[in-house]
Amino acid sequence: EAGVTQFPxxxxxxxxxxxxxxxxxxxxxxxxxxxxxVMGKEIKFLLHFVKESKQDESGMPNNRFxxxxxxxxxxxxxxxxxxxxxxxxxFCASSRTANRxxxxxxxxxxxxxxxx
Amino acid sequence: xxxGEEDPQALSIxxxxxxxxxxxxxxxxxxxxxxRQNSGRGLVHLILxxxxxxxxxxxxxxxxxxxxxxxSSLLITASRAADTASYFCATGKGNTPLVFGKGTRLSVIA
Numbered sequence: 001e002a003g004v005t006q007f008p009x010x011x012x013x014x015x016x017x018x019x020x021x022x023x024x025x026x027x028x029x030x031x032x033x034x035x036x037x038v039m040g041k042e043i044k045f046l047l048h049f050v051k052e053s054k055q056d057e058s059g060m061p062n063n064r065f066x067x068x069x070x071x072x073x074x075x076x077x078x079x080x081x082x083x084x085x086x087x088x089x090x091f092c093a094s095s096r097t098a099n100r101x102x103x104x105x106x107x108x109x110x111x112x113x114x115x116x
Numbered sequence: 117x118x119x120g121e122e123d124p125q126a127l128s129i130x131x132x133x134x135x136x137x138x139x140x141x142x143x144x145x146x147x148x149x150x151x152r153q154n155s156g157r158g159l160v161h162l163i164l165x166x167x168x169x170x171x172x173x174x175x176x177x178x179x180x181x182x183x184x185x186x187x188s189s190l191l192i193t194a195s196r197a198a199d200t201a202s203y204f205c206a207t208g209k210g211n212t213p214l215v216f217g218k219g220t221r222l223s224v225i226a
Contacts, residue, residue: 043219105214
């Protein structure tokens with residue numbers, strides 16, 4: 001079974017540019033999550049999809065971040081325009097059922113985003 | 117506010133020694149999970165302990181949970197170089213998303 005895959009693994013962009021991150025969850029996993037880790041800090045929740053619907057987007061920093069999951073399969077996270085503080089590692093995770101408190105998450109390897 | 121917070125931030129031990137990492141949290145939980153992250157890779161789930169459990173074992177891993185102190189510990193026995201990684205605790209409650217800490221960086225020296 002293929003794991004969670006993320007693309008690209010690294011992205012270096014200039015402030016003001018746009019970047020789109022992609023995540024392919026494990027097949028059959030309805031739940032998809034985005035997390036972010038800024039260097040030296042905790043891994044912070046961004047948002048949660050159940051199939052194609054946004055279940056919880058309380059962690060999205062601001063309206064420069066847009067996440068989509070068309071058709072309930074892969075997801076994209078677009079940052080436009082990127083700012084310096086957006087630098088970090090963006091992780092995607094998936095799980096089969098919606099009860100987050102008791103469900104273990106399967107993570108991708110992350111996208112290292114550097115905004116210069 | 118931040119939930120899980122691991123301690124120490126970094127730990128360096130010799131191969132064969134035991135490694136203990138701690139996690140403290142602030143609010144009530146349904147369960148607590150530990151994850152490992154090898155450099156450049158994603159997080160891998162290690163073990164889950166529920167709020168009504170006090171101790172759990174999985175291979176060389178032993179996890180304890182003290183809900184009265186709002187703390188958990190992860191013990192890795194007979195450590196190996198391959199255990200070198202960052203370890204994160206994550207707390208879960210109801211329908212809120214898992215909340216992770218900053219992690220403990222463990223270095224096991226051969």
